[in-house]
Amino acid sequence: MDYGHDLRFGSFITPTASPAQNPVVLAQVSEAAGLDLVTYQDHPYQPAFLDTWTLMSYVAAVTERIHISANVVNVPLRMPTLPRAAASLDLLSGGRFDLALGAGAFWDAIAAMGGPRRTPGEAVTALEEVIDIVRETWRTDERSGVFHDGSAYPVHGAKRGPRPAHDIPIWIGALKPRMLRLIGRKGDGWLPSESMMQPGDLDEGMARIDEAAHKAGREPQQIRRLLNIGPEADTRSWVHRLAALTLNSGVSTFILASDDPQTLHRFGQEVAPAVRELVEHERGARGTAAADPRSRTARAARVAGIAYDDVPAGLRAIEPGDFDYADVRNTYTRGGSPALVLLPADTAQVSDAVRFAARHSNVPLSVRSAGHGISGQSTNDGGLVINLRALNAIEVLDEERRLVRIGAGARWSEVAAALGEHGWALSSGDSGGVGVGGLATAGGVGYFTREYGLTIDRLRAAEIVLADGSVQRVDTEHDADLFWAVRGAGANMGVVTHFDFEAAEVGPIGHARLIYDAGDLEELFTVWGRVVTESPRDTTAFLTVAPQRGGRFIAIAEIVVDQSDPDTVLSRLQPFAQVAPILDQSAQITTYAQVIAGADDGPQQGQGSPITRSGLFRDLSPDVATAAAALVRSGQTYFFQIRALGGAASDVDADETAFAHREAQFSIAAFGSEADRLDLMWGPLGRHSLGLYTSFEASDRPERIEEAFPPRVLARLRRIKQRVDPQRLFRDNFPVGSDSSELTSASPCGQLA
Structure with a gap:
């Protein structure tokens, strides 16, 4: 069956130590050919081979886009440091490492190096323990150590982390029934070699994995099906065979075992695009749905009343069951469990996020500018969070006036470093980890306050997304009332996306x-x-x-x-x-x-x-x-x-x-x-x-x-609030209120700005 996965293509390169057949150059060839993945076998006992982990680290440094993986990791000789090594390489490569595991083979060679000698059953048990330990080590949102009472790898309070840059998939190289059932229960992918299979093995393996997945309460579509393949002379027949393997058997990642640069180039430039085109056309005719990126477990973590499937297209959303959720749920001082975190990439997407939030006005709404804060108001339980961390640009608008535009998602350490290059500064609290948006809408008490005033005193204009999703630029000449409110109570009025500040000249x-x-x-x-x-x-x-x-x-x-x-x-x-x-x-x-x-x-x-x-x-x-x-x-x-x-x-x-x-x-x-x-x-x-x-x-x-806010200030804020946010969408961060009783009881005041 076709599981609807996106198609990926990779290379399987021999990690030879011979300069004449450089595996690093072949990785660069693979990337230039447009391939998605480069892999190497991991046999540390082979004297003619480079160490695979060292090789992958070097390749990560000289490539930019392509993912890197062993094919497959020799688990008996890579534990117990495997979880940290994998996470480290993923972080250093910018989220480009994928983890493929093997239970072990060539036991005489492994034992000769001081590794364990295991029976087939012991090897499967050990591999299952490794999967659990690896995933638990990466769960850095847990405070306790890692404990695992296993027969192969007992762990008693190991430190967690580091956390990988992305949700590293765990693929498993296997052919035997027990290993296939393990993949169905706990694996993210199956990685066999076609050359080692008999007719019917592929489809039989798919069925075993699917059956085990169903028994474990998983969706088979969550398990990617990879396949190591060899080259073929005729491009057209090669394309049609691979497309058939996708459409009929469910293979979605093809990894070519070849050390020939021309063959790798042909695979990436001719075969891969043709297979994608053929599969896309046939899927359209069949009505095949794309694989759901979220598992049944992840969907079960959704909160009732949130229209997750209605998030505007292109707007990144992180749900409670997602890998990145632990990175965005809490603040510096508060633990949170929001139902959904939205991460807009620009002002237009902030508008989309605000409109989406308006359709969920019955749940809390927090706006976070990506830094740490004392009050903890930028997260919640069961509601929505709009996280502005992607809006972090710092731009000089006018050198002579020292006018700069700063995104709400920047952190003040970044601002200080950027302005310092010009001999400028803005007063900004006492920690560079604070986000610009929260501080610059509340006041800003910093190390230059007595000389240059509060942060808001250097603000000359702001771009704000209002509760109806409209975008407005405010300053002393354009909606001066709202500009007045932004400087001290901005969180009540909307989402400020960019600030225009006049920096001060500050040298050493x-x-x-x-x-x-x-x-x-x-x-x-x-x-x-x-x-x-x-x-x-x-x-x-x-x-x-x-x-x-x-x-x-x-x-x-x-x-x-x-x-x-x-x-x-x-x-x-x-x-x-x-x-x-x-x-x-x-x-x-x-x-x-x-x-x-x-x-x-x-x-x-x-x-x-x-x-x-x-x-x-x-x-x-x-x-x-x-x-x-x-x-x-x-x-x-x-x-x-x-x-x-x-x-x-x-x-x-x-x-x-x-x-x-x-x-x-x-x-x-x-x-x-x-x-x-x-x-x-x-x-x-x-x-x-x-x-x-x-x-x-x-x-x-x-x-x-x-x-x-003194009475006269509060009365004015409430009138502005009633104008720009009459439904009180922004009510969860020191709300000034805007209902009629508050307006009636408030002291009258005229235009103050």
Whole structure:
């Protein structure tokens, strides 16, 4: 039968060590011929052969597109490092490694090298154990180690990872019934050699695999059928024979065993296109459906009420049963289980994603700009996530004005590196792993805040997709009201896809880290606040308190001075050296890109939900310092941070942006493990707060919206919300609300921008 798989063509090259028959060059020939796959036999005991794994690694480095595989891996001599070796080669090749396994043969040669000697039954059992171990090792979303109580490969707490770049298929080379049943139960593909088969073996093997798949609750269509073949002299008869093997027997990948460059070229340039054309025509006549890329198990993981099959064409979607799901489900601080993650490639696809979300308005909707965030609002349980990580371009629009366009999916480390090449920078928090979109719609408290203001203060225009899917460009002359709202409450109004910023000229800077003995917390906070506010605006500093054993505390100061002269930097740092006893210190002249480099760009694996309290403060008065010290000593916060604002951020009129607490000189955030206890200890400190900054708040307390936005600001936001999102599609990230009761009770205000 025809399983409807897409057709693939590959080469099977001898890994000879002879320079006259270079297997690396033949791989390049295979790629140039348009083949999809290059494979090598794996017989480590052959002295005339190159080591196959080393060869595949070299080939991966000198090719660009073609996939690489052993044909097949000699499992007895490749374990126990096989899972990590396979994942490593896949990562290094950009997702171009496929794993084909063999249970073992030539046992005398294997034993001579120190490998095991197994009976046929033991070899099948061992191979099944390997399949389980390999897949479990790649499940990096699990926190525990890998355990497998097997007879051949007992594993007791092995570390997981690395995770491959793509869902590596596991193909199995086999002919015997027990191995065929294993393929049906657990394999992703069958890879026999035609030269070793008798008439009828192919169809009989297909039937055995299908039967075993059905018994295991799998769809036979999920198992690819590959075949090692030899060359044929007559191209036309060759094409028709291969097409018949696809249409009648289900073979969808043909791997040509040949070391002749001309034959490989003919196979890729003449045979493969003709087979594809013939099969496509016949499938159309028969009405053969394409193979479903998702297994029965993956479909079973779908959430009721989501129209998975209606996702717009071309829009990438990741479901709970997909390999990539573990990479997109969680955030830095929160564990999530969304029903569907959409990954648009451009603004048009963002519009498609928003319209799709509007048809599912009964489930949560989160928008993620691909970086990590404190609040954890960019994932959910059972809803939709629009992940903007593909919209990560950074473009200079106007060199003279230092005007740059940045995609919402970029991370700030990438932005800092790109702008640094021009001698520019944008203030952007304290971690390069943060995504642009979330920070640039909330405010942006960073290392240049006192000199250049918040991130939003450098924003000159934005492109936003509204709830109806329409795209609008906003600035001070085009829908100034919406542009005002985007700067501080943008997540309420739509999905901002691109930002136009005016960067600041920033060359080499001073960066210092001071570690204080925080024995006297009240004194530390009070003096710290005074030193920060009295410092020149080119100096911005953050302070983090960390508990130590025995009830002690240390405080870590991160200080950035926008000066390149060492003497000037030292003069700026001198007052900070007097704040409290210093346990350790470092200072250097560096670049902003280096200061926020080193962030983990991999998938976020947060668990549970973050518990935070935060606030904005006019100063660190003795009363504030006392309340803050009591909170830290209570043991209810494991992370307590004070960030400097003021300076240029306070120069901006409170009515100019939706971020309105411009008189605040400090932002304070506290993380805890128990919400009620953290709330209790935060209370005395919170009474001094002017309001809060949404990026540092994870609580769902209803009053937090009023704390984030003063009454006049909130009333204006609600009116804009009613205009651009009357159905409240964007309601899951600090929603300002837009129903009539809220609008009626809100204080009236006129046009503020």
